[in-house]
Amino acid sequence: MSRRMAESRRAAALLVAALRAPERLPTLADEDWDLLLRIARHARLLGRLDADLGTLGLHARVPERVCHHLESARQQVAYRQRLLTWEVDRVLRALEGLDVQVVALKGVAYVLTGVPAARGRMFADVDLLVPMAALEPLEQRLHARGWLSLGHSEYDERYYRDWMHEIPPLRHAERDNEIDIHHRLLPRTSRFHFDPAPLFTASQALDGHGALRVLGAPDMVLHAVVHLFLEGDAREGLRLRDLVDVWDLIRHFEARTGFWDALLDRAEQLGLQRPLFHALRQAQSLFALEPPAHCRARLAGWGPVAPVRWLMDRLVPLALFPDHAGRAPLRVRLARLALYVRAHWLRMPSGLLLRHLGYKGWLRVRGWLMTGREEAARR
Amino acid sequence: MRIGDLSDGELARQVRARPGLDVRIGPFLVNLRLGLCEPLPLLQRMWHDYPLEPSAGIRDFHVSLDHNGWLRRWWRPQARFTVDGRSPFQPLAAAHHFPMLEWGLNWCVARRGHHLLMLHAAVLERGGRALILPGAPGAGKSTLCTALAHRGWRLLSDEFALVCPQYGRLLPLPRPIPLKNGSIGVIRDFAPEAEIGPAFTGTRKGTVAHVRPPSAAVARMDEPATPGWLVFPRWQAGADTQLEPLSRSDAFLLVASNAFNYELLGETGFITAARLVERCGCHTLSYSNLDEAIVRLGALAEAAA
Structure with a gap:
C-alpha cells in the first residue's frame, strides 16, 4: 500500500471514529488531531464534531489550538444558518397570498424542525420543493421581488427546464444566497424518477413558519439517500455528509413506532429500494446502524447481484472520504470516477448523457483556448 | 531556533x-x-x-x-x-x-480565523497600548505602518487587527509588509534602515516589494496589546496634517465596515467591536507628510503615558 493510501485510510478511520464516539476525542494524540481537523473540514463535518463535543461538555479537554478551529467552525455554521433561514423567511414573505405549498428540503428543513441532523451542519444554499404547476406564478413573484435567475446560457436554461428536477438557481439582487427551487427530487430523465405528488400529501406543516412545510420522516430520509448516490461529483466523490444525514435522521426517527416499516414501504412505493439498500449497507458498516430484525429479509432482497454488490462495497467506502491533503491516491480517484459515471448513467439516458458530456467537454476546451489567448494578449 | x-x-x-x-x-x-x-x-x-x-x-x-x-x-x-x-x-x-x-x-x-474578530487594519504598539489604523486600499495604511514601525512603535500587524472576543486584546501577527508602487521609494527615502526585498512587477496590485518585520517585533509576537487608539488615516497629496477626534458611533460604523468577519460573528462581532471602540480614543488623520503624521501620533501616545 502506498504511503498516500495508508495516510488516507488513517484519516478516514479517524473521522469515522470521531463521529461514532466523540466522547473519546479528548484522548486523541496531536498528530491525529492534525489529520482529523483537515479531513473533517473538507467533509464539512468540523461543525458537527464541535457540536458533539459541546453537548458532551468536552471542549476544555481538547487542545487549545483545536478549540480555535472548532470555535471558528461554530461561528461559520451559525452564520450560514442565520443567513439562510432569513432567506427562507424573505421568500415566504414574497410568496404571501399565493396559494402554493412550499416544502423546505435538506439543511434548511433540518434546522427549522430542529432534528439532531441540524447540529453543527454547514449548508451552502436553500433548497425548496414546490409543485410543478405552481412554478410559473412563483417564479414571476420572486422575479418581481428582486430574485434573479442564475441560468447563464440558453443551454443552461434548457438543461434545467427540460431535463432536471429544479429550475436554474435564483439569487436576490441584494444578497448572496443561492436558492434552488425543485419541482421533484430527481431529474426527469433519471431512471429512478417518480411522481412527486405523494411527497406533498405526506408533507407536514411547520409551526411558526407560515406556509412552509417539511417532508414526512420517511421522505426526508429517502431524499438524503437520493442525494448521496445520485448527485455525484467526479472530483469530490460521494459526500460522507449525506450519509451522516441518513444516519442521523434514521436514529432520530426510529424512536417512532413503525418508522422502519414506513420507510421501507415508502422506498418500495417510490421505487427507491436499491439506493436505500446501498445507503443502509454503508451506514451499517461505517456507523453500525442496524435495521430491526424483521426488516432485514426484505432489505436483503433489494440488493443488486453479487458481483455488483461486491464492487459497490469496495468503491463506495473509497469514494466517501475527501482527501485531507493534495491529490487522492489513484484507486480513490478511480472509485470516484466510476461512481460519478454511474450517477450520471442513472441520471440520463445514454444518448442524452453523451450529448451533455460532449457539450461540457467543448466548454472546457473553449475555456482553455480562451485563457491561452488572454495570456497571449496580456504579454 | x-x-x-x-x-x-x-x-x-x-x-x-x-x-x-x-x-x-x-x-x-x-x-x-x-x-x-x-x-x-x-x-x-x-x-x-x-x-x-x-x-x-x-x-x-x-x-x-x-x-x-x-x-x-x-x-x-x-x-x-x-x-x-x-x-x-x-x-x-x-x-x-x-x-x-x-x-x-x-x-x-x-x-x-473566526475565533477572533478580524479587522482590515495595521496595528502598532507603544507603552502596551495598541494603535489601530484601519484602512481602505490607497489610504496609505502600509506606508504609515512601516514608517511607524521604524520610529519607535512595535509592529503588531500590517494587515490584520486580530481582536480576542474574550478580553478584547490585540494579538500580534508581524509579517512582511507589502509596499505597493510609489510607497516603495517613499519608505526607501524615509527609513533607509528598513530592509526591503526585491520588487515584483506586474502583480495584480502593481509593483510590490516587502519590508522585513523588525526582529524585535517578531521576538515579542507573543505579547498582546490592549486597545489604545483607533485612527483612520487618509493620505492626500499636499494635505495639511490634521488629527481630528471622531465620534464613537462613527468609529464603530467604520470598524464594522472594515472588518473581515464582523457580520459572520453576529452578536460576538457586535459586542467585541463595541468594546474595542469604547476603550479607544478615536480620530481621523489626513496627512501628506509622514514625519508630521508620526509626530502627531507620538503625541497621542505621550499624552496617555
Whole structure:
C-alpha cells in the first residue's frame, strides 16, 4: 500500500471514529488531531464534531489550538444558518397570498424542525420543493421581488427546464444566497424518477413558519439517500455528509413506532429500494446502524447481484472520504470516477448523457483556448 | 531556533521533504512545503526571525507552493498555492512566488480565523497600548505602518487587527509588509534602515516589494496589546496634517465596515467591536507628510503615558 493510501485510510478511520464516539476525542494524540481537523473540514463535518463535543461538555479537554478551529467552525455554521433561514423567511414573505405549498428540503428543513441532523451542519444554499404547476406564478413573484435567475446560457436554461428536477438557481439582487427551487427530487430523465405528488400529501406543516412545510420522516430520509448516490461529483466523490444525514435522521426517527416499516414501504412505493439498500449497507458498516430484525429479509432482497454488490462495497467506502491533503491516491480517484459515471448513467439516458458530456467537454476546451489567448494578449 | 539560524541547504532540505517546515507566525502554526526553490532566498530574509516548531503536532494551516503541473514548469511557468491540499485561487505567474505565498497566508487567516474578530487594519504598539489604523486600499495604511514601525512603535500587524472576543486584546501577527508602487521609494527615502526585498512587477496590485518585520517585533509576537487608539488615516497629496477626534458611533460604523468577519460573528462581532471602540480614543488623520503624521501620533501616545 502506498504511503498516500495508508495516510488516507488513517484519516478516514479517524473521522469515522470521531463521529461514532466523540466522547473519546479528548484522548486523541496531536498528530491525529492534525489529520482529523483537515479531513473533517473538507467533509464539512468540523461543525458537527464541535457540536458533539459541546453537548458532551468536552471542549476544555481538547487542545487549545483545536478549540480555535472548532470555535471558528461554530461561528461559520451559525452564520450560514442565520443567513439562510432569513432567506427562507424573505421568500415566504414574497410568496404571501399565493396559494402554493412550499416544502423546505435538506439543511434548511433540518434546522427549522430542529432534528439532531441540524447540529453543527454547514449548508451552502436553500433548497425548496414546490409543485410543478405552481412554478410559473412563483417564479414571476420572486422575479418581481428582486430574485434573479442564475441560468447563464440558453443551454443552461434548457438543461434545467427540460431535463432536471429544479429550475436554474435564483439569487436576490441584494444578497448572496443561492436558492434552488425543485419541482421533484430527481431529474426527469433519471431512471429512478417518480411522481412527486405523494411527497406533498405526506408533507407536514411547520409551526411558526407560515406556509412552509417539511417532508414526512420517511421522505426526508429517502431524499438524503437520493442525494448521496445520485448527485455525484467526479472530483469530490460521494459526500460522507449525506450519509451522516441518513444516519442521523434514521436514529432520530426510529424512536417512532413503525418508522422502519414506513420507510421501507415508502422506498418500495417510490421505487427507491436499491439506493436505500446501498445507503443502509454503508451506514451499517461505517456507523453500525442496524435495521430491526424483521426488516432485514426484505432489505436483503433489494440488493443488486453479487458481483455488483461486491464492487459497490469496495468503491463506495473509497469514494466517501475527501482527501485531507493534495491529490487522492489513484484507486480513490478511480472509485470516484466510476461512481460519478454511474450517477450520471442513472441520471440520463445514454444518448442524452453523451450529448451533455460532449457539450461540457467543448466548454472546457473553449475555456482553455480562451485563457491561452488572454495570456497571449496580456504579454 | 529561528528560520534564520538554518543554513541555506538545511532550509531547502526541510522545506522540500516531508513533513515540511513548521513555523510559528503570530498565533498561527504553519506547515510549509515548497516545490520550487525560487522563493527560498527571500523567505530566508523575510521570515528570518520566525521560530521553528519542530515537534509541532497540530498545525493551523498546511500550505504549499508548487509548480502548476509539469508543463507549466517550463512553458509560461506558473505556481500554485494550496492549503490543506486545496487551491483557493487560480495559479499565478511563477515569478510572483513570494507575494503569492503571502497572499495565500492572508487568505488562510481571513477564512479560518473566526475565533477572533478580524479587522482590515495595521496595528502598532507603544507603552502596551495598541494603535489601530484601519484602512481602505490607497489610504496609505502600509506606508504609515512601516514608517511607524521604524520610529519607535512595535509592529503588531500590517494587515490584520486580530481582536480576542474574550478580553478584547490585540494579538500580534508581524509579517512582511507589502509596499505597493510609489510607497516603495517613499519608505526607501524615509527609513533607509528598513530592509526591503526585491520588487515584483506586474502583480495584480502593481509593483510590490516587502519590508522585513523588525526582529524585535517578531521576538515579542507573543505579547498582546490592549486597545489604545483607533485612527483612520487618509493620505492626500499636499494635505495639511490634521488629527481630528471622531465620534464613537462613527468609529464603530467604520470598524464594522472594515472588518473581515464582523457580520459572520453576529452578536460576538457586535459586542467585541463595541468594546474595542469604547476603550479607544478615536480620530481621523489626513496627512501628506509622514514625519508630521508620526509626530502627531507620538503625541497621542505621550499624552496617555
